Amino acid sequence: MNDCYNLRYILRNSLRIMSMWIHLRRFPQALVLLFWLIGSSPLQAALDIEIFGGGATQIPIAIVPFAAEERQKQGITPVVAADLQRSGLFRLVDTTGLTPHEPVQVSYPDWIGRGAGALVIGSTTALPGGQVAIRVTLLDVARQAQLASYSETVPAEQLRAAAHRIADMIYEKLTGDVGVFSTRIAYVVKQGKKYALQVADADGFNAQSVIEYTEPIISPSWSPDGTQLAYVSFENKKPVVYVQTLATRTRKAVANFRGSNSAPAWSPDGKKLAVVLSLMGGSQIFLVNSEGGGLQRLTQSSGIDTEPSFSPDGQHIIFTSDRGGTPQIYRMPVSGQTSRAAERLTFEGSYNVSPHYSPDGKSFTFIHRSGGRFNVAIQDLATRQVQLLTDSQFDESPSYAPNGKMILYATEVRGRGILSAVSSDGRTRQQLSTQAGDVREPAWGPLPRLR
């Protein structure tokens, strides 16, 4: 970590506190959080070691095991706690010996004494027919007030999903941002000679294979509505782009032209895919309809143009090109035929690849190579400021969570591919549940559609 990086880091910290202020103005009930921040600052150094870079803004939260949840096959509060902890924004407070399940049973001085800022209590009730009624209440300890409360009834096999929704609710109430604990991720597992494209919950549970082959699969990409995956399969001795519907498992080759077909990226309206084809020589970016057909050339260069990513408004793509001699990231408008009007965005270093827009369109994440290391970075589109978020050796394929707060990427630990996530301010990092085999090519899916 060089001095320049440290400076940026400090700057980020101050920005973070500023944004907290703005945040607190929007959410006055959370004002009390600021005092925890100040109060906990002596601990920051220790927390810095425990959790990469983090600490200052962690919200101390106590989550009391729900009444009767131990009688269910799937506990709720362990899932909620793991979700919140994984975000890096929460610190779990010990609840031993205290078991309130209703607001009237809460003794606030006890929780103040334990340093809790927020308290989660609730209950589960088994109903006939395998249904479970869940009640949950979120309390502000300092103000001794209720922040949220709701109940829902779900089939017992959906308790995990219900727990993720509770974590989303808590996250939203206490941070003001949308929670992403109910989203899904896609990735590729290589085990021996088998490749599986899998979809799992954002915490790595409920993994299911979408397809399995003995030939490589790369570059999965979620349709904006989360019902389909585009990916590249090598089952036919060459790369071909398929779109597969998750519910029906039916699939279609949407780009199977002479030469190589790869790097699918959905337009935000889900109607088009940007793909990379060697059909007309070199590797160039084209548009095709997401149902196939409608071929249209987008880039026009003598170099390599690949890894397109649409801006959230669908007006631009960013992509990797070596037209300037080394692979760098460029941006160009999607509409209009003057496709040569591409603007170079990255200038630091000789290898910047794999760009993905942030959900708000204000920045992008990418892989930056420096001194033999490949690391996740983000660049602000307005200020052009670059932040390195990781210090590992071989990071690949970064993609944003749909709330823009985390970046999921592939990395290597002791020669094995695993998935990792880093907060977009670089302060929290963790490995996702590791399974056997090499895991790579992650893609974070969209928010579940409003019900």
Next chain:
Amino acid sequence: MKKLLGVLLISLLSACASQTTKPSAEVEDKSVGTAPADSSSSAGKTTSPTLNPLTDPNNILSKRSVYFDFDSYVVKDEYRSLVVAHAQYLRDNSSARILLQGNTDERGSREYNLALGQRRADAVKHAMTLSGARETQIEAVSLGEEKPRATGHDESSWAENRRTDIRYQGE
């Protein structure tokens, strides 16, 4: 060089009579064509009618890999005769079709490596068309870093994987 080419040409011609490429059992790309090989063209006398020149280990046509330097897609001189031999085979067997599969080492972005592998396949294709093969006989594709022949994580493995392979239809 000329002498070598002459010898090569003769061995090619003599090999042609025995060349009857089996129609592909698994044709996945219609654009590659499905017609059986034409064996009547420029048939010379063959001394070993049972040997397929494409698989005869003594024939240069059985050599199928062109290696590249790091970060390069220039076909090196040492592979010139190999590329020319295949080009002339294609020229003399107008119904023959090949797939050129470019490969890269494992370092860096998978998609960017796919594009680099494409360049290595395109470079071989270009050299072959300059030596008499028709563009329509050759499909250049990339496997990027996805199908490494050597699975180590050292320079010798990486060098083995910086490669374009030549596959005849039906193989």
